[in-house]
Amino acid sequence: MRLIENLPAHSTFGRLRNPMRNMHRVLRALLLVLAAGALSAAAQPISDTSAMGADPSEIVWMMVARNETRAQELQYFTALRHYHLDFHGLGRSMTADMHVRVTYVAESGKTFQIVDESGSRLLLDHVLKKLLQTEEEDSRQRKASLTPFNYKFTFDTETIEGGRRLYEFSVEPKSRNKLLYHGKIWIDAGDFAVVRVEAQPAENPSFWIKQTEIHHVYAKNGEFWLPETDRSESKVRLGGSAVLTIDYGTYQFEEPQDLAPADATELAVH
Secondary structure (H helix, E strand, O other): OHHHHOOOOOOHHHHOOOHHHHHHHHHHHHHHHHHHHHOOOOOEEOOOOOOOOOOHHHHHHHHHHHHHOHHHHOOEEEEEEEEEEEEEEOOEEEEEEEEEEEEEEOOOEEEEEEEEEEEOHHHHHHHHHHHHHHHHHHHHHOOOOOOOOOEEEEEEEEEEEOOEEEEEEEEEEOOOOOOOEEEEEEEEOOOOOEEEEEEEEOOOOOOOEEEEEEEEEEEEEOOEEEEEEEEEEEEEOOOEEEEEEEEOOOOEOOOOOOOOHHHHHHHOOO
C-alpha cells in the first residue's frame, strides 16, 4: 500500500486518488469531445445548381462556396433547443436537461438564452453551459469550418437515400485542432449541403475519454439545410459513458422588427 501511495501524481494510480478532482478532469475532457461534435453541426445554405458531372473536388468546393454565401442568404434565425446529457462513470450517475433559445444574426453570430435547466449542477455548469459558450465563440471565428483548409476530403461512393442522391466522403483534419473530427460526411447532390455526419474527434483530449462517436442529422428548412439532431456518445475510461443528445427544434426565420443591437446582451448565456 505504501508503494501505491507514493506513486507520482502523473501515474495511472496517482490520477485516481482524488475522486472529485478526477470527476472535474473527466468533465473537462468530455466538454472538448462534445464541442468537437456540436461545432460540426453548422448551417448549410442550399444551392440551386445541379451537381451532375461534377468531380469530387468540384463537389467539395461547391459546398464551401455555398457556405460562404451564408451571410447573404441566412440573415437571421431563432430556435428552441433541448440538450440532454446522461453521465455514468467513476461510481456516479448524473443527468442534466437544458432548454436554450438560440438566436443567429449574420453580423454577430449566435447568442444563447437558457430558458430552463434541471439535473446535475456539475453537468450543467461544467459541460452544457461551457458547450454553449464554445459554440457562441466559434460562430464568430469559424475555427472549425468544414473546408479544404481544415480537412482532407476523399470521395468514397455515391448513394441514394430517401429518394435523394448523396455523395459520401471521408474527411481527415489537417491540423491538431481538438475541435475538428475525422469520419464520413454525406453531401446532397442537388443542394451541395451536408445531410449527415458520422465521425470521431480528431484526437483524444484526455486519458479519461476512451472513445467518442458523433452522429449528426440535418434537415431542409425552407431554403436552408440546418441541424436537426445530434447524438454524441463517449466511453469513459475505467467504465462508464456519457451521451449527449441535442434536439434543435423548429427554426423561425422572421426577424422581429423591434430587434435592436442592445438586445444581444439579453440573449447571451447566463
